[in-house]
Amino acid sequence: MPKGAKELIDALNEDISYELAAIIQYMWHHVMASGVESPAIIDRFRLVAMDEMRHAEMLAERIDLLGGVPTTELAAIQVGGDLKKMIRDDIAGEELAVRLYKQHIKLADGLDDPISRRMLEDILADEERHLHDWETVLERS
Structure with missing residues (x-):
């Protein structure tokens, strides 16, 4: 295992x-928003869930290559409420993701791991795109 791994x-x-919690949260929002007048918003929940699944896969593969075992534990999941609450919950999740990824990029850079840093x-x-998109949706709703 490399130094700092x-x-x-x-x-x-x-x-x-x-990421695992986000997948579930977005899929449940996709299901629970089915009565919403905007099919585009409903589909956006599903598409973002798929992005988060791809992220989890990338992270798991990198952990495996570093000699670790990917976790199966989930962070807290926020579901329920009206559409605006769902979007606010998703914005909060994306804001947290942006903060964590910025910290972890610095960590990877400090450990001289350009592969992890680029990933x-x-x-x-x-995540920044998701955040911007959800903020825009909330402003327009």
Whole structure:
């Protein structure tokens, strides 16, 4: 196991726990929003869940390559309420993801792990896009 890998594996596992929770949260929002007048918003929940699934897979593969075991533990999941509450919950989740990924990018950079750093930067870009999209949806609703 490379120097500092344990600390990075722990950070990546933290990311996975939030990604797994986000997958479930977005899928439940997709199901619970089925009565909403906007099919585009309903579909957006599903599409973002698929992005989060891809992120979890990338993180798990990197953890495995670093000699760790990907977690199966979930972070807290927020479901229920009206559409605006669902979107606010998703915005809060994306804000947290952005903060964590920025911290973990610095960690990977400090450990001289450019592969993990680039992967995390790619995921961060997706999370920032999700955050912007949900903020825009909330402003318009």
